[in-house]
Amino acid sequence: MRTWLTSILFRVYLQRFLLLWLVGKAVNAGSASMSQLPPLGFRPATELVACAAQLLVLWASIRRTNEDLLIGNLGVGIVAVLGPLALVHFALSALMALLA
Numbered sequence: 001m002r003t004w005l006t007s008i009l010f011r012v013y014l015q016r017f018l019l020l021w022l023v024g025k026a027v028n029a030g031s032a033s034m035s036q037l038p039p040l041g042f043r044p045a046t047e048l049v050a051c052a053a054q055l056l057v058l059w060a061s062i063r064r065t066n067e068d069l070l071i072g073n074l075g076v077g078i079v080a081v082l083g084p085l086a087l088v089h090f091a092l093s094a095l096m097a098l099l100a
Contacts, residue, residue, distance in 0.1 A: 001080060005084065017088065020054040020057055024051075024053065032046075040096050055086060062081075
């Protein structure tokens with residue numbers, strides 16, 4: 001796991017995921033504003049849906065470009081690839097809600 005988290009490939013996926021997180025957060029904030037809720041508030045259900053969508057988009061991108069072969073060569077499974085990114089999603093969202 002340590003090898004994966006320090007790899008260049010993980011950093012590339014982290015950068016992609018942060019862009020997806022920003023898009024997801026903007027959509028989430030827009031829907032919250034329409035419902036007259038705090039735009040940057042932490043709502044577990046919508047965060048879970050947003051996180052699942054972001055991970056699905058990232059995994060589809062990985063599969064489309066055949067980068068899953070590179071991941072396989074590192075001996076890393078899908079849970080080890082996407083798990084840390086899910087933690088990043090919830091940590092960033094919680095931090096954003098606390099700062100808002």
